[in-house]
Amino acid sequence: MNTTYNILIIGGGLLGCATAYQLAKRRAGRIAVVDANDIASQASARAACLLTRARTKPALMEMVQETYDCIDEIESLLGESLELQTCGSITIASSEISRKGVEALEEAATRFGIPNERISREKTKALLPWIETADIDLSLYMPTDAFIDSAVLCNGYAQAARRLGVDFRTNQPVSAILTENGAVNGIALANGTKIEADIVVNAAGSWANLLMRPLGIGLPFTPVRSHFWISAIDKERFPANHPFTVIPDARAFTRSDVGALIIGLRESQCQSFDPSTLTRRLEDFDFNKAAKWQVLDECAPLLKRFLPDIDDLPIAHYMAGPSCYVPDAMFIIGALPAYKGLYTVTGCCGGGVAAGGGMGRLAAELILGETPFVDPKYFDPARFGEVDPFSAEFQKRCADARSNKKGG
Ligand SMILES: Cc1cc2nc3c(=O)[nH]c(=O)nc-3n(C[C@H](O)[C@H](O)[C@H](O)COP(=O)(O)OP(=O)(O)OC[C@H]3O[C@@H](n4cnc5c(N)ncnc54)[C@H](O)[C@@H]3O)c2cc1C
Numbered sequence: 324m325n326t327t328y329n330i331l332i333i334g335g336g337l338l339g340c341a342t343a344y345q346l347a348k349r350r351a352g353r354i355a356v357v358d359a360n361d362i363a364s365q366a367s368a369r370a371a372c373l374l375t376r377a378r379t380k381p382a383l384m385e386m387v388q389e390t391y392d393c394i395d396e397i398e399s400l401l402g403e404s405l406e407l408q409t410c411g412s413i414t415i416a417s418s419e420i421s422r423k424g425v426e427a428l429e430e431a432a433t434r435f436g437i438p439n440e441r442i443s444r445e446k447t448k449a450l451l452p453w454i455e456t457a458d459i460d461l462s463l464y465m466p467t468d469a470f471i472d473s474a475v476l477c478n479g480y481a482q483a484a485r486r487l488g489v490d491f492r493t494n495q496p497v498s499a500i501l502t503e504n505g506a507v508n509g510i511a512l513a514n515g516t517k518i519e520a521d522i523v524v525n526a527a528g529s530w531a532n533l534l535m536r537p538l539g540i541g542l543p544f545t546p547v548r549s550h551f552w553i554s555a556i557d558k559e560r561f562p563a564n565h566p567f568t569v570i571p572d573a574r575a576f577t578r579s580d581v582g583a584l585i586i587g588l589r590e591s592q593c594q595s596f597d598p599s600t601l602t603r604r605l606e607d608f609d610f611n612k613a614a615k616w617q618v619l620d621e622c623a624p625l626l627k628r629f630l631p632d633i634d635d636l637p638i639a640h641y642m643a644g645p646s647c648y649v650p651d652a653m654f655i656i657g658a659l660p661a662y663k664g665l666y667t668v669t670g671c672c673g674g675g676v677a678a679g680g681g682m683g684r685l686a687a688e689l690i691l692g693e694t695p696f697v698d699p700k701y702f703d704p705a706r707f708g709e710v711d712p713f714s715a716e717f718q719k720r721c722a723d724a725r726s727n728k729k730g731g
Pocket residue numbers: 333334335336337338339357358359360361362363364365366367368369370371372373374473495496497498526527528529530531534549550551642643644645646669671672673674675676677678731
């Protein structure tokens with residue numbers, strides 16, 4: 324295998340693999356992705372997998388559309404299906420404040436050409452057999468929304484990138500990003516090997532700041548716990564591929580899962596983690612799982628209006644993982660001017676499945692000096708000035724971004 328590349332990408336999750344695919348598609352030279360674990364094995368294997376199209380920020384809608392476009396392209400390139408499940412979505416308002424939020428979403432979706440319609444309580448019930456509709460003021464149905472297995476999507480980007488010539492080095496932890504005279508010149512692996520490159524892209528997800536710290540750079544995000552519960556199977560109440568829901572008044576989303584119901588709930592104070600406490604494999608990290616019933620107890624009363632028997636619903640599984648939250652809930656994509664050739668694509672804010680294709684495209688365009696398809700200023704890594712991602716105060720700001728999140 325080569326030890327000299329034009330571009331090295333650290334991290335084989337959704338963001339690293341999408342970036343590799345977008346660069347390879349643009350014939351960007353010799354590229355390798357290096358991961359400490361297997362491809363698609365960390366946060367990218369833990370998602371609820373919603374590909375929510377409508378957002379109030381137009382740049383985010385462009386990025387999600389790019390992911391849908393990538394799925395079509397990769398299926399054609401590989402000649403196999405990535406099994407996108409076009410189930411539709413329903414966003415539900417039951418208070419004045421969330422009604423305004425849903426109306427803003429409706430307007431944004433209509434402007435962007437995303438099919439949407441207000442549906443009656445009867446139609447809502449027909450599409451969601453489990454829901455209690457008495458308190459619903461407004462249901463907005465978007466029939467083209469979908470979900471996709473995030474690990475399958477990540478492997479799809481990786482396979483497509485491999486087909487276009489990208490090398491993948493797995494189970495090879497990177498110990499340092501190497502620099503000389505104000506420019507990057509490669510990476511060092513934990514086993515002592517050096518790999519040279521003119522450009523290094525840090526897509527190491529929750530761990531990205533550990534590699535930046537020795538360079539004196541703080542990326543403005545911290546890992547924050549995202550989680551969901553999966554009910555026991557009940558195929559009549561939770562039919563396969565019924566629409567996913569976003570219910571801001573309950574701080575909740577739901578999704579079908581082969582006859583079970585996935586329920587995502589956000590605490591009023593989400594939990595952040597100091598990146599220096601993370602283990603190399605998320606399987607070995609606790610995520611304070613012991614608190615899962617406490618969190619369910621805190622959040623369930625809000626969902627009871629829509630799922631009255633939530634207290635008695637048999638729960639079969641719990642899934643927790645880190646999402647990289649940024650204080651303004653926008654991604655971190657671009658150059659780190661302190662070192663020529665150093666870039667990052669991270670700060671997924673719980674949206675790397677939906678927006679990963681677009682995040683990878685913007686990263687590729689910025690690296691190659693192409694005209695960016697969305698305004699990069701919203702994603703500029705330097706937009707907060709100097710930050711210390713290892714400080715408790717900054718970690719709280721990032722956790723608040725998730726606590727205040729309204730969408731799915
Ligand atoms: C419970 C949960 C639900 C979610 N639901 C959704 C959803 O419905 N929709 C959505 O869009 N998003 C969702 N997300 C977010 C989504 O999972 C993330 O946005 C996405 O996985 C981020 O990808 P990533 O590549 O940044 O991170 P990762 O997949 O974690 O990849 C980072 C990679 O970097 C590697 N790495 C780290 N350090 C090093 C090193 N020193 N050397 C080499 N390699 C290194 C790691 O091994 C890892 O493979 C959810 C997340 C969670 C946890």
